[in-house]
Amino acid sequence: MSGITARYWREMPQRYRGEAGKSLSTGKVFFPPRLVEPGNGNRRFKPVKLEYTGELLTFTIIRVAPSGFEKQSPYAIGIIELKGGGRITTQITDIPVENVKIGMKVRVEFRKINDDGHEGIHLYGYKVVPE
Amino acid sequence: MREVAVVGVGVNKWGELWEKSLRDIFVEAALKAMDDADVSKIDALYVGCMAPGLFVGQEHLASLLADYLGQCPIPAARVESACASGGLAFRTAWMDVALGLHDIVLAGGVEKMLDVDGGGATYALATAADQEWEGYNGATFPGLYAMIANAYQKKYRISYDKFRDQLAHVAVKNHDNGLLNPNAQYHMKLTLDAVKNATMVADPLRLFDCSPITDGAASVILCPVEIAKKKFRKHKIIEVIGTGAATDTIALHDREDFTYLKATEIAAQQAYKMANVFPKDIDLAEVHDCFTIAEICVTEALGFFKPGKGGEAAASGVTALDGKMPINTSGGLKSKGHPVGATGIAQIVELTEQLRGEAGKRQLKDPRVGLAQNMGGSGGSTIVHILKSL
Secondary structure, rough: OOOOOOOHHHHHHHHOEEEEEEOOOOEEOOOOOOOOOOOEEEOOEEEEOOOEEEEEEEEEOOOOOOOOHHHOOOOEEEEEEOOOOOOEEEEEEOHHHHHHHHHHHEEEEEEEEEOOOOOOOOOEEEEEEEO | OOOOEEEEEOOOOOOOOOOOOOHHHHHHHHHHHHHHOOOOOOOOEEOOOHHHHHHHOOOOOOHHHHHHHHHHHHHHHOOEEEEEEHHHHHHHHHHHHOOOOOOOEEEEEEEEEOOOOOHHHHHHHHHOOOOOOHHOOOHHHHHHHHHHHHHHHHOOOOHHHHHHHHHHHHHHHHHHOOOOOOOOOOOOOOOOHHHHOOOEOOOOOEEHHHHOOOEEEEEEEEEEEHHHHHHHHHHOEEEEEEEEEEEEOOOHHHHHOOOOHHHHHHHHHHHHHHOOOOOOHHHHHEEOOEHHHHHHHHHHHHHOOEEEEEEEEHHHHOOOOOOOOOOOOOOOHHHOOOOHHHHHHHHHHHHHHHHOOHHHOOOOOOEEEEEEEEEEEOOOOOEEEEEEEE
């Protein structure tokens, strides 16, 4: 993770505020925002904020964590379909990992994700908790 | 377009090759392929390698490998599509020969993964996923395939125990095949119990559901069939009768159905159409079993089994060496090892040896048509080839 500077702050609107792009052609919500819509070539989007409730589509429990996440292991991570459109992959927290179930309703919260090494900045973003 | 043949193959013993460098293992395998074809000079070189910059701090492999193979000033290129880099290098070499640019072309693959520690290797491999929107939040590769597995179990309503058994059968079968492959990383018989009780990595995937970290290389020599018939008569001629390549979303969460490997199905359909064959005509297949669940989903996407039935096929022995549809006779990525860039080329080596009748103890009885499927990331790219003995 080290060496994150512009690569970190560039994504703040998405990681902190859930800024997405809604297609003016199909109404589909894209997160992160895209410049062109797959399938139809549409380039017109309006900025929208993700709706912060949704449903867990699939998940796993990470027992062997990547570097930077060792102290968090075991943790549940899954794919969430948000109510107003858009999908995210993130951790399911504030619940014992063995209680996480596909189909459960969750809410997105602003959380600390990681640290950029021992002396680097704290890295923030979104996780989900049981609704 | 010219018809293209594989006239030389070479692979070295894979594993933890501490005494050897990336260039050593690449050149060893390349020389084996050149010796197998009886050529000392090639016209062009394509090498599949996923992440030499991250694994060994070296880029510009095209120049390095052409140089150490003693072939400068031939044109050379490194080809990258994550774990499908080898398959894509083969396809690129095929295009070169088919289009008539060069006659004798080497397609190789190499990855030197053990020069970094486990964390370094995990990081390098994770760059095949969406780093910003999957990796940043703590997703790993086993984790992404585990999410596919859990979605699969849910979708097809298989009981956990039965599903866990099916996954274990894939690992046991591939290790059984690997026992017969002298170049495999692991010569280790697995039992269902050993797989089902191994350390949990990402539920439901355990250690023996995952392919290992490997140093290794593989090479093949391609040339036009017309030239092969005249000059390369040492072995049975193996023709490339179909090729296909497709992409899918890089992030797993952007796919409608997590259990459906769309890029694999599309690439396979292209290859079947070009080769004018159907899944039932395939005598053996080397597929991308980076995780046990991957082999199940891939064999379904290739059309060998109906969606939801790939696990049963593994559990009932259909995909075993003596089964009706042998899958991964080489031992697959699971037991042979998975030096990512080399994997797709090693699949072509296995098909060629089987179709020639030179596969030793794991030789199938008179196979005619083989298929190779090589996949990048969580399914974001797939390359399929179909080979036939003339």
